[in-house]
Amino acid sequence: MIKINFSIRPFVKPNGQVAVRARWNSKRYEVTFITGAYADASKWDNDLRKAKHGTTHVVRNMSFTYCDINGRIADFKQTIEEAFAKCSLANTMPTASELKSMVNKALGRNEHEEATPEEVKKRNMKQMIAWFLDECGREKNWDDQAKEKYTQAFQHITKANPHIKPDNITIEHMYKLKNWYIKQGFRNRTINKQVTMLKGFLKWIDTKQGYNVPSAVLNFETNLKVLPKTVTFLHYDELLRFAHFEFTNDKSGRLTRARDFWCFMAFTSLRISDLLQLHTNHIMDGRIEMFAQKTGEHLYIPLTEEAIAILNKYRGKGTADGHVFDIPSAQKLNDAVKDAAKVAGLERIITEVYYVGTERKEISYKFCDIISNHDARRTFVSCSLAMGIPAEVVMKCTGHSNYNTMKPYIETATETQTLQMEKWNKNQYRSQIINLLEDADEDKLKKILSYLKRVV
Known part of the structure; x- marks a missing residue:
């Protein structure tokens, strides 16, 4: 020794x-x-x-x-x-x-x-990217999906600039990358996201010994025109119609289950990742309490009558380990929801306007063709705000700390939140009454008016 x-x-x-x-x-x-x-x-x-x-x-x-x-x-x-x-x-x-x-x-x-700086400078772009993903992935707890997004962005820069090296990235490379994206038909919004990820990588390179990325590269902006993103969601009457639609040719129950699970997210604001993890232990005293899978935020969600009805419908039909709903996977649910939406006739036209470079483009879809799991969460937010529920109450349910379509986040008492969430139940009855009144003749309307004057 x-x-x-x-x-x-x-x-x-x-x-x-x-x-x-x-x-x-x-x-x-x-x-x-x-x-x-x-x-x-x-x-x-x-x-x-x-x-x-x-x-x-x-x-x-x-x-x-x-x-x-x-x-x-x-x-x-x-x-x-x-x-x-x-x-x-x-x-x-x-x-x-x-x-x-x-x-x-x-x-x-x-x-x-x-x-040593000499050893570092010998590394090619592929090696530097692998190093970046390893180091930053551990620091920021990136999952495989996040790493895949960066990997795609890196593949793009090497396709646009096949001979690029970590130690010679110039402003010309950035302009060449921007033009490559436009020629490939990428939307301006996507181009900006990809360039932002690349700049994060370049700023990281700039901290390594032996490298000095020009400030013009680090401060590069595409200056591409980007329009506000079209938000897709169901209006309240559409949501209720979808929630109560009867699927007559659904022997396996696939469409009904997909619709119910999607509507449960729309009535509670849960993400699909949280729905998959929803356990019976998370439900107590008419509310959901759990920590969001994506952000770790504590969620406190009072249950509406529609949400409770879905829970009762699937009571005892969850998984053996106590999960409330037996959902094969997020992707399979997403596919089944599209099929359910088509059968239910959710065909409202959604028009999206965007730019590719300086060229304005417009495309229209039927809602049933593009509906996704996340649209349920957007539906909750949009319907809640439309009903007049304060933004801070909605944000407490969703777990958002900063949401650009809402007022700045304000903490509210759980008692106030529960009272405000009762607007979901009240609006449900108002909507049903209005639909019935539209089909009533004059004599029936007179009788209804007379009755309401006595009881209201």
Whole structure:
């Protein structure tokens, strides 16, 4: 067994990244590990080499507590010490690449650690993209869907500029990418989203040693005209008609179930991800209480009579593990809802106007052809606001903290929210009465008026 003298030094890089440097063999070998955390230099204890107690660090629009930062440092220090101990027992002196590999493997990390500017600059665009997705994916907890969106954006820039390299991206490349999108027929709204994602990647590259992305590239704007997005939803009378439509040729019950599950989302504001996870434990005292799958927001949703009726209809028909509804998948529900909407005759024409470059385009659809799971949530918001339910009450149900079609979020008492949600039930009866009155003759209307004068 040999003795390995080594030192481990946590520090904060100029860009705010928290790193841990290991040196050994009389400083002949050195490896710097990036922990994935960021720290505010003013809240960093240079003597203790860790974040100051009780501090919160907001850097690059990311927030890290002192516990998170110091915890990551401790994990790296312990893993590095264990790696040296193994090498000492094996009577071997590790090289820089060997130690890096041992530590990354023990921590379940990919081989994207910064070593020297020279090593970093040798990486091609594909390698830099993989590094970006790995590092930022861990920092921001991206799921596979989020990573796929970035991957598609990166594929576009390499198609538009086949010979592009990470260290030579210019403003000309950005204009070429913009023109490529337009020629491919992408809508301006989509082009702006893709360019924004790419700029996020370029800003990340700019923080790496050996790279200096021109400010003109980082500040690039497409200046493309974008119209407000068409919001698709059912009006209240359409929602009730859909909710009570009788499917006469639905022996398997597929259309009825799809309609009921969609309408339940429309009556409660739940996302499809929350509907799939809705458990019997989430329903209590006439309300739903759960944490949103997408945002983690606490949801408090008083149940309307229509929603309660659907729950009663499917009581005891959920999954074995207690989920309220037995839904195969979000995609299968989406497909079935389209079929149900066609049979129910939801054929209101939706017209969408958009731009591709400077060319104005217009396209029309039947609602049943484009209805989606998320339209149920939009229906809840639109109908609620149309009924006069305050935006802050609606936002408490949906879990939104910032919604551009509503007033700024204002916390309201749950008692007030429950009273306001009663407007759903009242409006249901008003709508049914109006529909009946339209079919009544003059004599019946006189009798109804006489009765109402007595009871109201």
